[in-house]
Amino acid sequence: MIFFENISKMYKPDTVALKNVSFQIGANGNEFVSIVGKSGAGKTTLIRLLLREEEPTSGKIIYGGKNIAEIKNKDLSIFRQKIGCVFQDYRLLPNKTVFENVAYAMEVMGATDYEILRDVPRLLEIVGLEDRAKHFPLGLSGGEKQRTAIARALAVRPEVIIADEPTGNLDPYHTRDIINLLEKIYDLGATVILATHDKAIINSLSRRVITLDNGEIIRDEEKGRFIL
Amino acid sequence: MFTFLRRVIRFGWHNFWRAGGLNVATVFVLIVTISLITTLFISEGAVKHIIAQIKEKIDISVYVAPETSNEEMEIIKDRLVEMPEVQAVSIVSKEDALEQFRERHKNDPVLLESLDIVGTNPFYASLNIRANDPEQYAAILEVLNSSSLDDIIYKVDYVEKKTVIEKLSGFITNVNTGGLLMALALGVVAVLVAFNTIRVAIYDASKEISIMRLVGAPNRFIRGPFIVQGMIAGAIAALASFFILLLVSYFLAPKIDAMTNGFNVFSWFKARAFGLFFVQLASGIALGVISSLIAIRKYLTA
């Protein structure tokens, strides 16, 4: 369902972030794919291209059979609602409680109050934050913030969850938590794309791994390991 | 649509009360702006009062020939009163004039003595004319001179007062245009400051805006709460500056009364409270909303 076809991305003063990258995700149902590589390898750039926050310098990205470059600006928000995102810095709205942050994603896509009251508690239960519903992000631990972000990403029932270094700010204990949660989401039927440079995570997962180095794919293996 | 509005209002409300700092700054700047605009209205009222006071004090006297009878004076008075330019006419008889002179110089025995020496009443009877507007005296005199009254009129003191009257007319016009220009300039400055504060507040929120977009919020969902926030800030600022000015005018009323010779700010304020509050509310909300809209535009492209 996701194709990257010969994607290259250059940033202005001849920085090459991605070089002729091609791959395919989700050909046979949902997948759990890790994208690994040193810092600066191009992982975030790849994700930003998929979300159409950046335009590729050359190449095509096909999502669900459509070239995403052809999505009109006004339909962009609808497109992004199909993809749930999780980032290293959580990106929660500071003036909203945990409950409201999760509900927000549903509210903006026009979910009814009934659906929100039905789904949000369930999502908070999945990520184990039922008792933090009324807390503001400022008072939460890193792990709790990230679980809130994941619950929010799940709220729109996305086909794909993208997590860019979701454990970058977390200790090993909470890291394990988050990765377990992502596997649970995969088991529930979503495609998960996990970008990380955490060796321990990758080696414990034994799932597909795409390895980037200097903007190029140097390895793409089922049940891959972290080798650089 | 109803759900959308309800949510947008709730988001704006939450953002306003939970964000603290910059909203306080915004409200503060709006209070200053709105108070300034209102103060300009009040000063206009005060200036009008002062000008009216001065106008009250200007008149011209038409002295009539000694042999003119009281009936003739009444006829002239009636004619003058009919003119649209004339506000009031009063007759000062010879006796009145003498009485006024004695009253004015009662501490000057030499002068009074010399009156007694003259033996007769040396004063002329006169008509005091007050025009609606100082600029109209010339027209009134025109009529007096060209009419059949000419031989009855002994002397008009307009020539002596002419320069004063003309200067005053000029002064009043200057105060009016000058005041208007100053009000405009101050208003523009205040509005720019308010715009800028709100722009900074929204710049501060640019990270949040990018999060909202990331979660898939359509533009109207991002813009809406900011507009609501602007409205809340404007309304609160209007309310605050209304009560601040009400208090200030209450406490300053005696001072301003003395300074302006009888302009009571507090009663002036009370008499117009409703209209003033409406102006404050409207300008507060308009400022808040328009500057929110302008400031946020740049974060909503694409």
Ligand SMILES: Nc1ncnc2c1ncn2[C@@H]1O[C@H](COP(=O)(O)OP(=O)(O)O)[C@@H](O)[C@H]1O
């Ligand atoms: N906005 C940008 N402008 C210029 N260069 C950028 C920008 N974003 C990323 N880069 C460069 O592109 C390369 C890849 O960055 P990135 O995709 O963030 O790597 P990663 O996420 O794997 O650490 C780096 O050399 C980085 O400096």
Ligand SMILES: [Mg+2]
């Ligand atoms: Mg990165």
